[in-house]
Amino acid sequence: MxxxxxxxxxxxxxxxxxxxxxxxxxxxxxxxxxxxxxxxxxxxxxxxxxxxxxxxxxxxxxxxxxxxxxxxxxxxxxxxxxxxxxxxxxxxxxxxxxxxxxxxxxxxxxxxxxxxxxxxxxxxxxxxxxxxxxxxxxxxxxxxxxxxxxxxxxxxxxxxxxxxxxxxxxxxxxxxxxxxxxxxxxPDNFPANQTRVVFDYVGSFLLAFSLATYALAMTMGRGSFKRLNAILLLLAFIGIALFVFSQNRIAKPLIHLTLFRQPELRNGFVMSALVTTVVMATLVVGPFYLAVAFKLTTTQIGVVMSSGPIVAALTGLPAGRLTDRCGPTNMYRAALVVMLVSSGTMAMLSGHFGLAAYIVPLVLMTAGYALFQAANNTAVMQNIAHEQRGLIAGLLSLARNLGLITGASLMGSLFAASSVHQIATPDVVGGLRVTFAVATGLIVLALVLALYGRLWRIKLTQ
The missing domain is CATH 1.20.1250.20 (MFS general substrate transporter like domains)
Structure with a gap:
């Protein structure tokens, strides 16, 4: 046994x-x-x-x-x-x-x-x-x-x-x-007298349609935004509007929109999307910056870029133990501070101190992200009713995926647009500074949500 x-x-x-x-x-x-x-x-x-x-x-x-x-x-x-x-x-x-x-x-x-x-x-x-x-x-x-x-x-x-x-x-x-x-x-345990399962197929279709058109709008065109991208983005907004309308009109919707009145959930989803957008920027922008600014080979770029996932893999379990010991709220706030420092450092010190000015902030950022994920996921999931855990976990994963898609598209386009060409060579240092100045702003927004979520929760219940 x-x-x-x-x-x-x-x-x-x-x-x-x-x-x-x-x-x-x-x-x-x-x-x-x-x-x-x-x-x-x-x-x-x-x-x-x-x-x-x-x-x-x-x-x-x-x-x-x-x-x-x-x-x-x-x-x-x-x-x-x-x-x-x-x-x-x-x-x-x-x-x-x-x-x-x-x-x-x-x-x-x-x-x-x-x-x-x-x-x-x-x-x-x-x-x-x-x-x-x-x-x-x-x-x-x-x-x-x-x-x-x-x-x-x-x-x-x-x-x-x-x-x-x-x-x-x-x-x-x-x-x-x-x-x-x-x-x-x-095994799954359901009450013997459970009523017939009712699944919101219309809401599921509208949400899937909206997410698919948004993802296509953000990924097609390889960073350029053309008429097709605009049409797809418009269809995504129309689909979301119809989805919200449908969820307010049926007895058993896919998502009870009242869930988003809970600051812990709402802020957790938004913060996850924001920080994932920033982390994705390092994966999209990094290879171009390293190739042009430091003339690294493909193998060397791979070694530098792998430092991020390796650090995240090594810090994930310790981050979880810290979360259990110190509480998820304290830990995701601390993680956001670490990410804020690393993003700001990358924005200010790019072009100085050589390759170390990119690697050290990258390592700090991914370590902070590992801590944030463990703490934020715990904070969101720990008090969820049994019958809603799958839905909330799906929404958390969706927030992360949308951050990945948005980071790859918008942050990549921002880097390309802000890398002002000097004769034949793009100014990747200037592009990196602008990109991570914006990324720093996104982390600040996430930190504001983390610090003042409790205040908003009190106001909402008054």
Whole structure:
């Protein structure tokens, strides 16, 4: 008979592997894009949809699958998501043409949405409450490890076994996770007299439509904003307006909009989107800055840029333990201060003190982000009613994904626009300063929400 400690570790392993698989599948494919373009005789613009289809499916479905888990059972849906993920990975590995591969990647992204949303939602019920922060920190570490490990692992598998291996290796990993979930996570427990499940399909469609059009508006055009981007953005706003209208008109909506009257939730979502936007700026802007300003090779740039995910992976679990010990509110405020200092330092010291003026703030920022994620996720999730944990976890993941999309698009465009050309060489130092001056402003806004959220909560209840 396994001990209770062993069962706790097995549950942690099941939830951690779910997060690892979803993040690893995001980054592992990037290294294979040139080979896929050659294999399928396609352009890089067409091959980019192998990445985009996965991200779009995960972003658009993550809230809906979180809510569905609340209604029909999170363990049951997580098992289904793992099976879908494994099946889609197999389809990717046997794809005979590019569009089949893109469709399979979209299905894989749908499975990954289930993994991302429900793993976080199940932390509070799978583990003792006093270990919530540590578990959230561990999940954050696994996400960072997946992001950092993806390109290296993908390169090794592809060079040894071909591009198909980066998909086929996901199958046994997903099945092992499925076994752990089935064996060690408690079965879903619903009252015997539970009424018929009512799921808001109209609201889910409108939200998915809005998120998909927003994501496409932010990612198509490779940083340039054209008529198609404007049309897609307009459609996203129309879709959100219709979604809000529908949620106020039905008895059992996908999202009870009154949730956003709770400052802890509202501020937690907004802060998550803001800080993720800033972190994504380092990933998008960094390679261009390092290549032009310091003339680094691709390998050297990869080493410098990997310092961020490595630090996040190493600090995730300690950050979770600090959260358990000192309280989530204190810790996410401290994390935002660290990120504010690092972003401001990058904005002011760029062009001085050489490469260290980029690496040191980058390390500080990612460490602060790991602490923020553990603390903010704990603060948002710890007091949520059982029947809403999937939905709230989905909204948290959605906030993060929207931050990634917005950071990649807007911060990248800001860097390009502010890098004023001097003859033939862009002024990347000036571009970096402007970009991170704006990033510093976003962190200040997040810190204001963190410091004055309690005051707003008091005013709201008066």
């Amino acid at each position: 396994p001990s209770e400690n062993f069962k706790i570790y097995a549950r942690l392993a099941a939830l951690s592997l779910s997060i690892l698989l979803s993040s690893l599948s995001t980054s592992i494919v990037n290294v294979a894009l040139p080979n896929l373009a050659q294999h399928f005789q396609a352009s890089m613009q067409e091959v980019q949809w192998v990445v985009l289809a996965y991200l779009l499916a995960m972003t658009t479905l993550i809230v809906s699958v979180g809510r569905m888990g609340d209604l029909i059972g999170r363990r049951r849906l997580l098992l289904s998501g793992l099976i879908v993920f494994a099946f889609a990975s197999g389809l990717c590995a046997i794809a005979s043409n590019l569009w089949f591969l893109i469709a399979a990647r979209a299905l894989q992204g749908a499975g990954a949405a289930t993994l991302m949303a429900l793993a976080m939602a199940m932390v509070t019920e799978a583990l003792p409450k006093e270990k919530t922060g540590s578990a959230m920190g561990l999940l954050g570490s696994m996400s960072a490890i997946g992001t950092a490990l993806g390109p290296a692992l993908g390169g090794i598998l592809m060079s040894s076994f071909g591009w198909q291996a980066i998909f086929s290796m996901m199958i046994p990993c997903a099945l092992l996770t499925c076994l752990l979930v089935y064996r060690y996570l408690a």
